[in-house]
Amino acid sequence: MKDYVYPSIFFAYFFFLILLIGAIFFFFRSFKDGYWGAEGEDVKYRMLEDDGDGQMSRAATSARGESSNKKDEAALKR
């Protein structure tokens, strides 16, 4: 009987390697996409409005400021 132990373990680690490479790529990509920059916090305010079924609390609105609304509008792809 052929021994498949090592091929299957190599398969598992190869699969893991693919994911590791993907994780490293998207980690560095997240810097380029601005998640760690000055505007990295805007998305947490927008999610409160995204489905339109909530109104932001006063604290949230004042913390965000008016300028962020304009940034979000600019960020819209379409």
Add this chain to the structure above:
Amino acid sequence: MQGEASIRSAGEIPVSSAARANESLHEDTTAKLFLISSISYFFIVGIIAVLIAAKFVWPQLLGTIPFLTYGRLRPLHVNGMLFGWLLAADMGLMYYVIPRLCGVRLWSEKLGVATAALWNVIILGAVVSLLMGWNQGLEYAELPLPLDVMVVVAWIMFGANIFATVATRKYTQMYVTIWYCLGTILWTAFVYLTGNFAVLFTTGVNQANLNWMYVHNAVGLIFTPVGLAIAYYFIPKSSNTPLFSHKLSMIGFWSLAFVYVWTGAHHMLHGPISQWLQTIAIVFSLMLLIPVWAVVYNFFATMKGQWDQLRDNVQLKFLMTGVIFYLLTCFQGPMHSLRTVNAIVSKTDWIPGHAHMAVLGAFSFFAIAGCYFVVPRIFKTNLFSESLANWSFWLLLIGGVGFFVTLWLGGFWQGWQWNNPAIPFIDTVINLKPVWSVRFFSGILMFGGIVTFAYNILATMVGSKGQSEKSLPV
């Protein structure tokens, strides 16, 4: 029971016409199907859970009828709770959350409905096959090969739908919930294929090692990220308060991504695997404290000044209790990986106590909160009963704490007895009967919580037919 005043959702806010228009963007048929089926399985598999807990106290219960023996009911309980209830509920919640965070419709509602149908076929197939004893004999990977293949197909359908929805999103930056959801889809592919297919070609120690990598990563790279995705969405939404720090949530996400996969071998400490592999598992298990700190601090800081909302917001009660259970279970995990602690608790009742606190105490509490938030909205009605929701919370909390604490203490006691060669093994079994009795009665309380939750949600769905849109809760 359904008076307007008494059933008002906490933090209720008038709904604008713009909000209604935006709501009509989403069909939510897939989310409805997944939530209805998952909550039904939660109830049905809950009965199995009570039965097997009773068998610890009364081993002769149900006699020797093959499909009612512990060996067949236990895998059905594990797989039913993991894939029938929790993962299906999480998928239903993702079908609700992702389109809203992306500001677009779900890419294909038809594909979503087909996925829900296939998922139900898989779960029903699992019930039949596991009761018949068709079992691969591997922890968490008991399903027969044809059902494994169907799971992979269903997961590809789910992943394609979510990825395509995210690809068409309105906004460039993705909220952390989307990151965790996409991570879950990719990691599940890796974990499931490894744990259910690659493992079949291995033998002996290598098979055990690969199996435990799968078991631990099933919790850490499937249920943890999708559970956190839900918590990151519903804690800000339920409290109407922005997340404390999105950058901190990113630190939590990336540290989880790089650390978690190496920890599974800590279940094999003192076993016949390489010492270097054991040490790596210990080191990475301790490093798990980084993502855990990032997540828990973020949630507690988000709730700063908002704790009073817990008085009358049942979703927040579930969510924040789930966060505390998450903190506790993620402190237990690294401690369990230490060689000295592991020598006592490994293979004892401490392990199911730990696993139940993760899967039930943390991630099921998040999913239940999500159901209480989502179901009234997608069925455009009010929750059937706020007081019943509170009953479900307290029953699950009291039963859960009784269950977890009993098994940790009982597990330690069991481990100490096992480490004493003067005590015959059968005596350790007899000694633990009081522990298992408390476990059973705690299980009854938890099942009461499941029944009230399931009844409340299903009554909300059924009652929605007569509701007008004026009563749409927020």
